[in-house]
Amino acid sequence: MDQDSLALLSAQDQEMYLAHTRRFATEDWQALMEWCKEQAINCSARELMSGKWEDILVCRGEKRAYEALVGLEQSVEMEYQAKVDDINAKRIAELESEYE
Secondary structure, three states: OOHHHHHHOOHHHHHHHHHHHHHHOOHHHHHHHHHHHHHHHHHHHHHHHOOOHHHHHHHHHHHHHHHHHHOHHHHHHHHHHHHHHHHHHHHHHHHHHHOO
8 A cells, every 4th residue: 555545543453554565574474474375275186086075075164264364465455445445435526525
């Protein structure tokens, strides 16, 4: 997110967004993401090799959990971008109402 967009957010949202981006930039987070990707691949392999329906369901659930963690950074970015988009939409609506 660029600085202009970040400036539109409330102070609390700015602080939370920056905290998230700092966390996502750490080596520990990157290592966790690599591990989660590997685990998701392993779950897919276990699912294919499993003979029991219950085991297949467990593998699918585990895989989705790992994939959700891997997608967390993008989800956070989308959440805060949606807030910026809402703020911009309100500003545009206010400007349009002034010129009507």
